Amino acid sequence: MSAASRSTLVIALAAAGALSLSACGGGGGTKNQAASSAAVAAPADSGTLTLLGQASGNKPEPLDTVIAAFEKKYPGIKVKSEYLPIGTSYADSLRTRLRGGNQPDVFYAAPGAGGLTSLLNLADAGLTADLAKQSWTKGLVDTNARELFYQDGGLWGIPFDRVVVAQVYNTTALKKSGIEIPRTMDELLTACKKVNSQGKSLLSLAGASAENSGLFAVALAANYVLADQPEFNSERAQGKTTFAGSKGWRSTVQAIVDMKKAGCFQKGVEAADIPQAAPALAEGKALSFVIPTGALAALRGIAPNLELEAHPLPGVTAEGTNIYSSQSDALAISTKGAKNGAATTFLKYVATGGGDEVYAKATGNLPLKGTLDDPALSGISGILADEKHNFPMINLPWPNPEVYSDLGKGVQGLLTGQQSPADVLKSMDDAWKQK
Template sequence: MNKNCLFGVTVAVAAALGLSACAGGGTSGGDGTLTVAAPTNEKGALDAVIAKFKEQNPGVEVNYTTSAVDQYQTTTRTQLSSGTAPDLFFVWGGSGGPLSTHVIAKAGYLEDLSSQAWADNFPAGIKPVTQFEGKTYSAAVTYSGIGAIYNMTALQEAGLTPPTTWTELLQFCSDARAKGKPAFALAAQTNWVTQLIPYSLTPTLVYGPDPSFPEKMEQGQTSFAESKWVDALNKNVEMQKAGCFQDNPLGTDYNASVSLVAKGNTLGIVQTNSAIDAVMEQAPAGTRLNMLPLPATDNAAETRMTGSMSAAYGVNARAKNKDLAIKFVDFLESSEGMNLYTSANKSLPAVPNDSFEADASLSTLQEYTKGGKTDPFMDVMWPNARVQQTLMQVIQDMLSGKTDAVTGLTQMDSAYKQG
């Protein structure tokens, strides 16, 4: 593998711009060469597990490509359709996106992995999003969350502490502005980032109070526009009006937002936990980070977090090196492989094990997970990718004053009903 390849900095459910390839970037396997593709933010984790896999399997080569999420999804779907996809590739759980497990398993693109020894090991909250029609098609590796990642070093210098209620959050934004540092960096120019604040608020506002909400949606007994999703979207705009974000968030991309919090120019960022590694790459030595829930009400005991399967891999049903791809997946699902991958991208293992020590910045996410105070990423069980795409556009439109919550959520309801 060419260690001089350059990779963009990205996050778990998404990535920044740019395409990168290593070891020739080939997508056709054969003769002891495994081909793999993933979003750019998986680079560090792949480096770690590939090095160990090759060490344990002398003579095996692994070529992989990485690209920004939007580009990765488009390219991989095209390759799957044309029969040129790599042996192994990154997938999402559930059914909410173009490379979600349910979607591509239904299309016949994924190898059935149900016979593998690890297939029944996933926790109850993860198993459904790795399966389609009762069969396992994706190998979950990591468990991730969404929350407010605070630069604790910058907070200490500003004399501030993280808020635990909604009223405290708005005051925190005001106090941070008074110190000359906005509370949160928001990369609203990068489409996928816009969903992260609603995803942080709805566990407390929607899914915690009504765990049956997804089933009610599926059965047509409720809708986004008739639910507390309205409050979540309005609170997102309220944060903007309260000065919680840096100037011109609609003109800020993901990479720029990471730099803002890394340098202490903002005190935090609402992101997936994989952004922790991205921030630390740019932060001064000794910087401390902490990922905490974003409060949505004035009762701290009600606060919940979003937590769900994040990184997962599927084997191409038409893989040229299918046996080697399955062997690599088996390594990923071992405690050794899963811990290597998980440690590299600052997440938690999809299958908990006693030998894993979580990064200190993830202690609260781990605590909330063990305490049953998390809800899955909202889109994983939505019936199609259009719902999520609509949400991202609605948030951008609301931040620019072009629409309101009810109108936007009605558009989401329309997309949801398309099945």
């Protein structure tokens, strides 16, 4: 893989991860009763609208692919798009524009309330319009994701894809290893030892990245926490439990220690960032990487002959294995855009007119309903069809970004041996109390 290809792959993978976790970045908002209740204009078949989004690292931008399909269906409407770098650059620019006179009509936001671009924080500040009275939004949001999109009876944005976090394997490297896909954690630990003896690792992990380390721990929590305590977040919010007091969370962080001892991760995992961890999967030095399936398109774009397959990260038992299938990307209408019927038409198309399917094909994420006809996803199609084993990402409703940040830093501490599982959970409980 050339240096240029490696760089492009890293950017695209980082973007895919950031999009699925963006509700946890930045800083928490302050509750404000200024939320806009302005009526959103009825859909219109003509006009111009502006869209502001986060740069994905893919070329063309996936949302531009959606826009091209939209403009073909609605030739009387033109969309002017602009993309800014993921992170504070986007968050700061978005909030500045929404408060000033240069508002985009439509903009990308993150569900929940944990970050600067989170829907509920923007709604509190009166910066996004209420879509609840639009008939086409009925039933659009999953029941288990309503708290991420609705507040005070208002719907402050709409989901436009479904992000799935899975263990993505390099099929060629997997076959060469001679192992079967692990279905339980014990099987995974055994496989780790075998692959390690071959000079490779079963898993690639960007241990130096708090975001990627946190994502890995969150993926484990789908099995260890939600399998036995599916209402953990609400119970934690009510003070009925804590991270330190949860058997599932204690098992989650202990599993990372056990995996490190079994040689599951690449050598030097604690110092590896995305530029080292991501290409290892494409090059076959690591058999798998726990990432959002939205990264599949980026991987294929750089290595067209790369065979990939996604599977659930296994739990203690096969029956207790879960997966994240989250409506965790959103589009919203600004108070200025509320007066623009073309903006309403665009969101309606994205949510109910096929735009979500166009976006899914461009990224590797899933449409709002159903799955893509992608052979790489066949290994998760069964579990995705079983609602009992599907959950929104556990971190999305957390009250501030520090909880997730401390989890990611805690995993780094576990990898270096500088923190114990108890240290990590205490830090998360302390962060939960911050406002």
